[in-house]
Amino acid sequence: DAGVIQSPRHEVTEMGQEVTLRCKPISGHDYLFWYRQTMMRGLELLIYFNNNVPIDDSGMPEDRFSAKMPNASFSTLKIQPSEPRDSAVYFCASSPPANTGELFFGEGSRLTVL
Amino acid sequence: QKEVEQNSGPLSVPEGAIASLNCTYSDRVSQSFFWYRQYSGKSPELIMSIYSNGDKEDGRFTAQLNKASQYVSLLIRDSQPSDSATYLCAVTPRGGGFKTIFGAGTRLFVKA
Numbered sequence: 200d201a202g203v204i205q206s207p208r209h210e211v212t213e214m215g216q217e218v219t220l221r222c223k224p225i226s227g228h229d230y231l232f233w234y235r236q237t238m239m240r241g242l243e244l245l246i247y248f249n250n251n252v253p254i255d256d257s258g259m260p261e262d263r264f265s266a267k268m269p270n271a272s273f274s275t276l277k278i279q280p281s282e283p284r285d286s287a288v289y290f291c292a293s294s295p296p297a298n299t300g301e302l303f304f305g306e307g308s309r310l311t312v313l
Numbered sequence: 314q315k316e317v318e319q320n321s322g323p324l325s326v327p328e329g330a331i332a333s334l335n336c337t338y339s340d341r342v343s344q345s346f347f348w349y350r351q352y353s354g355k356s357p358e359l360i361m362s363i364y365s366n367g368d369k370e371d372g373r374f375t376a377q378l379n380k381a382s383q384y385v386s387l388l389i390r391d392s393q394p395s396d397s398a399t400y401l402c403a404v405t406p407r408g409g410g411f412k413t414i415f416g417a418g419t420r421l422f423v424k425a
Contacts, residue, residue, distance in 0.1 A: 230411055232411070232413075241415060241416070241417045241418065242357070242401065242415040244412060244413065244414070247411055247412075249411075254411075255412060290356055290357070294411065299345070299362065300344075300345040300347070300362070300405040300411060300413060301347065301359050301362055302347075302349075302357075302359065302403075302413060303359070304356040304357050304358070305356060306355070306356050307356050
């Protein structure tokens with residue numbers, strides 16, 4: 200089975216530009232998570248969905264960040280406008296309905312905002 | 314106090330030795346506990362999960378949980394150079410849905 204698929208793998212953009220990161224979870228998984236990883240703050244949960252519905256977005260840093268999950272096989276994380284402090288690796292992860300809490304991560308999207 | 318604390322390391326052990334990685338957590342009613350391995354430039358990979366007090370063994374890995382002490386550990390027996398990575402402790406609080414909180418990670422080096 201294919202794992203969690205993220206795109207793009209690398210993104211370099213200039214401050215003020217819009218950034219859209221994409222994620223396809225593992226088929227059959229009904230939980231989807233967006234995490235951000237930096238050296239200073241480690242892995243931080245931004246938002247998670249269950250059955251395409253956002254459950255907790257308290258980790259989203261500010262209004263510049265938004266996430267959607269229009270269907271069970273696709274999610275986006277958008278940053279508009281982007282700032283240099285948004286530079287990080289953004290991971291998408293999914294989890295199966297068994298409710299074990301185990302996370303399966305994608306390879307990540309490395310974002311650099313100049 | 315951080316919710317999940319780990320020694321950042323690096324922890325250096327010789328090949329064949331036992332590596333011991335430790336983690337403490339602050340939420341007394343935490344429910345689920347995980348260890349993830351992350352190679353440099355790669356994504357975290359789940360290697361162990363533990364839900365009740367005691368030990369859980371899987372191959373060369375043993376996870377130990379002590380809820381009274383709010384302590385979880387990972388032992389790696391017969392350490393190999395390929396075990397060199399950052400190990401992340403993760404905790405999911407009871408009633409917190411899936412708000413899994415990660416520690417900062419411990420870097421492990423296994424010397425050949």
